[in-house]
Amino acid sequence: xxxxxxxxxxxxxxxxxxxxxxxxxxxxxxxxxxxxxxxxxxxxxxxxxxxxxxxxxxxxxxxxxxxxxxxxxxxxxxxxxxxxxxxxxxxxxxxxxxxxxxxxxxxxxxxxxxxxxxxxxxxxxxxxxxxxxxxxxxxxxxxxxxxxxxxxxxxxxxxxxxxxxxxxxxxxxxxxxxxxxxxxxxxxxxxxxxxxxxxxxxxxxxxxxxxxxxxxxxxxxxxxxxxxxxxxxxxxxxxxxxxxxxxxxxxxxxxxxxxxxxxxxxxxxxxxxxxxxxxxxxxxxxxxxxxxxxxxxxxxxxxxxxxxxxxxxxxxxxxxxxxxxxxxxxxxxxxxxxxxxxxxxxxxxxxxxxxxxxxxxxxxxxxxxxxxxxxxxxxxxxxxxxxxxxxxxxxxxxxxxxxxxxxxxxxxxxxxxxxxxxxxxxxxxxxxxxxxxxxxxxxxxxxxxxxxxxxxxxxxxxxxxxxxxxxxxxxxxxxxxxxxxxxxxxxxxxxxxxxxxxxxxxxxxxxxxxxxxxxxxxxxxxxxxxxxxxxxxxxxxxxxxxxxxxxxxxxxxxxxxxxxxxxxxxxxxxxxxxxxxxxxxxxxxxxxxxxxxxxxxxxxxxxxxxxxxxxxxxxxxxxxxxxxxxxxxxxxxxxxxxxxxxxxxxxxxxxxxxxxxxxxxxxxxxxxxxxxxxxxxxxxxxxxxxxxxxx
DNA sequence: GTTAGGG
DNA sequence: CCCTAAC
Numbered sequence: 001x002x003x004x005x006x007x008x009x010x011x012x013x014x015x016x017x018x019x020x021x022x023x024x025x026x027x028x029x030x031x032x033x034x035x036x037x038x039x040x041x042x043x044x045x046x047x048x049x050x051x052x053x054x055x056x057x058x059x060x061x062x063x064x065x066x067x068x069x070x071x072x073x074x075x076x077x078x079x080x081x082x083x084x085x086x087x088x089x090x091x092x093x094x095x096x097x098x099x100x101x102x103x104x105x106x107x108x109x110x111x112x113x114x115x116x117x118x119x120x121x122x123x124x125x126x127x128x129x130x131x132x133x134x135x136x137x138x139x140x141x142x143x144x145x146x147x148x149x150x151x152x153x154x155x156x157x158x159x160x161x162x163x164x165x166x167x168x169x170x171x172x173x174x175x176x177x178x179x180x181x182x183x184x185x186x187x188x189x190x191x192x193x194x195x196x197x198x199x200x201x202x203x204x205x206x207x208x209x210x211x212x213x214x215x216x217x218x219x220x221x222x223x224x225x226x227x228x229x230x231x232x233x234x235x236x237x238x239x240x241x242x243x244x245x246x247x248x249x250x251x252x253x254x255x256x257x258x259x260x261x262x263x264x265x266x267x268x269x270x271x272x273x274x275x276x277x278x279x280x281x282x283x284x285x286x287x288x289x290x291x292x293x294x295x296x297x298x299x300x301x302x303x304x305x306x307x308x309x310x311x312x313x314x315x316x317x318x319x320x321x322x323x324x325x326x327x328x329x330x331x332x333x334x335x336x337x338x339x340x341x342x343x344x345x346x347x348x349x350x351x352x353x354x355x356x357x358x359x360x361x362x363x364x365x366x367x368x369x370x371x372x373x374x375x376x377x378x379x380x381x382x383x384x385x386x387x388x389x390x391x392x393x394x395x396x397x398x399x400x401x402x403x404x405x406x407x408x409x410x411x412x413x414x415x416x417x418x419x420x421x422x423x424x425x426x427x428x429x430x431x432x433x434x435x436x437x438x439x440x441x442x443x444x445x446x447x448x449x450x451x452x453x454x455x456x457x458x459x460x461x462x463x464x465x466x467x468x469x470x471x472x473x474x475x476x477x478x479x480x481x482x483x484x485x486x487x488x489x490x491x492x493x494x495x496x497x498x499x500x501x502x503x504x505x506x507x508x509x510x511x512x513x514x515x516x517x518x519x520x521x522x523x524x525x526x527x528x529x530x531x532x533x534x535x536x537x538x539x540x541x542x543x544x545x546x547x548x549x550x551x552x553x554x555x556x557x558x559x560x561x562x563x564x565x566x567x568x569x570x571x572x573x574x575x576x577x578x579x580x581x582x583x584x585x586x587x588x589x590x591x592x593x594x595x596x597x598x599x600x601x602x603x604x605x606x607x608x609x610x611x612x613x614x615x616x617x618x619x620x621x622x623x624x625x626x627x628x629x630x631x632x633x634x635x636x637x638x639x640x641x642x643x644x645x646x647x648x649x650x651x652x653x654x655x656x657x658x659x660x661x662x663x664x665x666x667x668x669x670x671x672x673x674x675x676x677x678x679x680x681x682x683x684x685x686x687x688x689x690x691x692x693x694x695x
Numbered sequence: 696g697t698t699a700g701g702g
Numbered sequence: 703c704c705c706t707a708a709c
Contacts, residue, residue, distance in 0.1 A: 615697060
């Protein structure tokens with residue numbers, strides 16, 4: 001017998017705010033295809049947009065200062081080389097810890113054309129930045145750069161588990177840096193009159209043209225200086241473990257089942273765990289933030305309004321992939337509540353990484369644009385290095401941005417050795433797209449403080465040439481959240497997303513650096529921490545952190561609720577952004593493979609209730625798993641029965657324990673003979689007894 | 696709103 | 703998972 005309570009707890013983490021679905025007739029309306037475009041690299045767009053916006057705002061204040069010769073220009077970064085050492089170190093230490101080798105994946109350069117971006121940007125919510133992790137951040141300082149190139153690089157570390165699975169850890173920050181290629185392109189100072197009112201023009205930077213970098217716009221002195229600012233917050237952590245500790249998470253993506261090259265009959269598992277920040281204490285203000293205006297925004301920026309240009313085939317592939325992955329989960333207008341729940345995943349974790357240090361380390365020397373232009377350099381310190389150049393001249397509002405690279409939150413991937421390379425790729429890709437696909441918001445950090453008031457002018461915010469623009473930073477914050485991963489005692493327990501979410505940014509005065517956790521080692525603190533969590537049988541509560549906070553239920557670590565020591569297999573977890581964000585144009589729901597734990601719960605419920613009472617089954621075992629409808633349960637049962645009846649070799653997806661399958665068969669046959677409605681009381685278990693062995 | 700079953 | 707039909 002499984003108590004309802006237990007079941008409830010078990011699936012608490014799944015509680016995905018389900019958005020009331022519009023009538024199918026309505027939902028079906030409209031081309032689904034459109035949605036696909038929707039979330040295309042919001043991150044980039046946002047970054048670009050922010051940069052543009054910033055520039056725009058900076059220009060006004062800049063001009064005056066420039067006139068006085070007080071303009072301070074930040075240095076450009078030569079991300080490629082100067083940062084490398086540090087990155088390498090970080091990477092290696094991490095790799096070592098994980099006993100793995102690194103690999104990397106590149107995402108082709110992504111370029112964005114501004115125009116419409118700005119409008120989107122304006123629609124972006126920002127006040128809530130505080131509670132969000134600085135997924136990616138950029139520091140800006142004056143300079144006269146126009147283009148930014150960014151590409152994504154993921155470092156992957158592998159390790160083999162005792163169970164034979166290969167664990168791939170995609171190092172978010174630590175591993176990505178080497179790929180940072182900072183290229184700056186100075187552009188002719190030609191500004192058409194008719195464009196003077198334009199804030200900026202973020203256009204695709206052609207790599208080939210992105211050559212004359214720093215040298216052209218900044219002097220060496222500045223360059224050298226910039227070195228100090230090339231530190232990524234994440235790298236500040238002496239030990240890679242610290243990062244782990246903070247970002248570990250467990251997200252399961254159901255890719256394997258769809259992989260034609262799948263793993264056959266083996267007990268393969270594919271897991272992607274975005275690393276999440278460790279829970280932190282004292283961030284109750286999240287609550288307040290959660291209710292901030294941000295939550296009132298109506299829908300995410302429409303990506304279709306943005307034009308993205310891919311400069312390489314790779315990028316296209318990337319998009320294609322994303323398309324497949326996200327086409328169905330395009331975010332759409334979602335009820336406020338839903339939106340809340342899905343808007344702060346990695347945010348916190350990175351936010352903490354944006355330490356004041358990193359900010360203060362920004363280049364101090366400034367260089368005045370040769371024409372007295374205000375230029376900004378977006379530092380990569382926090383993951384995204386972007387160099388933007390602004391022209392105070394009203395005439396030339398064009399700013400071309402090309403984000404060359406940015407960090408992706410650390411991910412944890414585990415795939416069986418038998419998995420194909422292709423499946424691994426897809427897994428990684430899914431992990432990446434999961435992070436990026438939901439869209440990213442931009443935050444502005446100035447002097448260690450988040451600048452939330454969008455209406456304030458830069459001057460009002462104190463952002464001017466006079467005020468060390470080095471302390472100006474941008475953050476890219478994921479706009480989605482993941483739902484709780486369940487804890488698997490045997491394996492590395494992962495901190496739930498809740499933890500991450502609870503890891504709120506410290507007060508302005510307090511830098512992003514999480515205190516006390518930066519020097520932890522991988523094996524001790526991190527694992528210890530995780531184990532603690534696991535041993536305490538903690539699991540994310542049904543509510544997402546935000547939800548919990550809003551409810552006043554559980555701030556901080558209390559967001560965790562005790563969970564019985566059940567054989568809690570990792571529950572299928574899908575990024576929140578993939579969850580409820582569907583609406584009229586609704587896509588197909590995100591595929592969310594049932595976890596073993598869920599299957600078990602289902603089996604138990606069916607054993608008790610029979611196969612004709614799905615609604616009851618739902619209420620009994622999945623009441624809090626909002627993403628599982630009774631129809632889903634019914635369908636799952638259907639497939640379970642089928643699965644149980646076929647050869648193990650033919651089964652796909654996460655293997656279901658034979659025991660369970662046997663129970664499925666038993667229950668199925670039992671209830672086939674007994675009308676479930678009539679025997680609601682007796683459990684099939686009683687009649688069926690223990691399952692027999694199977695293949 | 697549920698169930699059942701095909702797709 | 704989606705969609706429909708049927709209750």
